[in-house]
C-alpha cells in the first residue's frame with residue numbers, strides 16, 4: 001500500500017471527540033447542579049427519596065424528548081411512575097407495558113393512569129404516511145389500525161396538519177380504551193373505585209395539556225365482549 005493511500009485512511013476525529021466529550025460532560029455537570037439545587041430546597045430530599053416511592057400517577061407517554069412527564073406536570077422525582085414508547089401506544093401483548101401497568105396499579109396503587117400524546121408526533125405522522133421506515137413499521141401499524149377505525153372522519157380532513165393532530169387525539173383515545181380493556185385495569189376496578197384512566201394531548205407550541213375528556217373509571221362503556229367477569233364468576237354460577 002502506498003503512503004498516499006495510507007494518509008487517505010487517517011481521519012482527524014479530534015473535533016468530533018471534543019464535541020462528544022462536551023455533550024457528555026454537560027450531563028454529569030447538570031446532575032451535580034440538580035443535586036445542589038434540590039439540597040438547597042430540602043436538605044433531606046434524597047434521604048426521603050431513597051426510602052421508597054408512592055407515586056399517585058402512571059404516565060404512559062411518547063418517547064419524544066420534548067415531553068418529559070415530570071417537567072410537563074410540574075412534579076418532582078418520586079411523584080410519577082413512567083412508561084414511554086414511540087407514539088404512546090398501549091398494546092395488550094406488550095410485556096413491558098403490561099408489567100409497568102400491573103406494578104403501578106397493583107403494587108403502587110396509583111390513582112391516575114394518563115396516556116399522554118402530543119401534537120406533531122413524528123410516530124403518528126410516520127404511521128399516516130406510506131413510507132417505509134424499517135423495523136418501526138411493525139410498531140406503527142397499531143396506529144395505522146387507529147386510522148382505519150376512524151378513516152371516515154380522518155379522510156374528510158384536507159389540511160394535513162389538522163389530520164395529523166386529529167389522529168394524535170384519536171390515537172390517545174384508543175390507547176385509553178386499550179388500557180381499560182386489560183384484565184389489570186378491570187380487576188382493579190372490581191376492588192377499588194379510585195382508579196381513573198385519562199387521555200391527554202400536549203401542545204408543544206404552548207406547553208399546555210388538552211384533557212380529551214375520555215376519562216374512564218369503570219368498565220361500563222367498554223362494549224360487551226371487552227367487559228370481563230370477575231375471576232371467581234364461573235365458580236359462583
Ligand code: CO
Pocket residue numbers: 062063064086087118120121122123124
Ligand atoms: Co411522539
